[in-house]
Amino acid sequence: MSFKATTAACVAAALALGMGTTVAASDYPSSTINWVIPFGAGGGSDRLSRVFAAEAERHFGGASLNVENHPGAGAVTGWMHVLNQPADGYTVFNATPTPIITLLSEEDAPVDPGEIDILGYLAAFASVLVVREDEFPDWDSFISALNERAVTIGGTNALLLGAANAIDQAGAEAIYVPYGSTGESVTDFLGGHIDVAAVTESTALTIVPENGIALMNTSSIPLPDSVNEALGNPPMITDLGYSGLAFPRWVGMHPDTPEEIKARFAEMFEAAATDPEIEAVFEAAGEPIIFLDREAAAADYEAMVNTMRNAIGLLQ
Structure with missing residues (x-):
């Protein structure tokens, strides 16, 4: 095939592809x-x-x-x-x-x-920290425990970052355990394999109050009033003068x-x-x-x- 013929064929194919894209776009979805x-x-x-x-x-x-x-x-x-x-x-x-x-x-x-x-x-x-009330009844007791022993916090990376941001500003450290899904971390929390679950507010509603308490909203955004009340009105990290993440x-x-x-x-x-x-x-x-x-x-x-x-x- 000659160079001119090959070029023409390529141009035709490109035009056909472009026309196909236009048709697909007009019919989408x-x-x-x-x-x-x-x-x-x-x-x-x-x-x-x-x-x-x-x-x-x-x-x-x-x-x-x-x-x-x-x-x-x-x-x-x-x-x-x-x-x-x-x-x-x-x-x-x-x-x-x-x-x-x-x-x-x-x-x-x-x-x-x-x-x-x-x-x-x-x-x-938000990244809400859910704990067992008999272990960490409030934020102060939680921070004290972090300074005394290894405390494990599980969640997806984003939720863990919210927790880490709050804990770092409080001058403490924890062991962060990443999970592929919030559901997996909740299962391990309920099974007693981790100390804290970092979860979204909607997931927290499935745990509190039967299987834990909402310790802290580490986010920069307030929870809806109805959600906040259902979770027991947990404090926001901004209440402590710290910055939160959303x-x-x-x-x-x-x-x-x-x-x-x-x-x-x-x-x-x-x-x-x-x-x-x-x-x-x-x-x-x-x-x-x-x-x-x-x-x-x-x-x-x-x-x-x-x-x-x-x-x-x-x-x-």
Whole structure:
């Protein structure tokens, strides 16, 4: 085949591919959207993702949202899964800062935290420390115990960072045990294998008061009044004059996804996240929606990654 013929064939193929992308974008979504979370079943991300998927389908052109759990490697397995899927808008990543912390902690990370296109924030969560009341009836007794013996705190990396930030400011140290999902850490807490569980507020509601007490909200955001009351009105770390951390539940796509598809998804996602009926469901679940649109979320995400780079040493 001549050079001219080969070039013409390549140009034709490229044009066909471009036309195919345009058609796909105009029809999007026409099939199931896989909603990937990098955690196992039973944790806050799993429960809230399934709530959102069930309630939000009417805003996604009739396409169903299929929640997939891809836990492992400090929540990085799910990220790698997303990047290994076609960049066609049918694989969405709903994560927290946990995989970011994992990646920033590794010298030779398999992916950079920037290798994702942020399309919005669904919510933000607190890191609530849940303890057994007979061991740590209040914050002062907890800090005293930390200075006297080894105390183990379990949770996902993001939740552990919230705990570590609070404990570091109190001048104490603990042993931090990372888990692939909050559900696993709760199981070990209930089984007496760890002393403290660092959990989201929605997960804390499943433990308190039958199997423990909420010792501290280490977050910079207050809990909803109804949740705070149900948890026994635990103090906030800011009540002690310390700074707290809040953690977003961000939503993103493969960075090579066509812009038309990303824009369309962001539009549908915003419609669902700002739907009063869906907001009410999340409020009842103990974690209200705190929505940020695509532009605001992308800017906040970049700032969060930079903050995490500076704070990561607390877990090491």
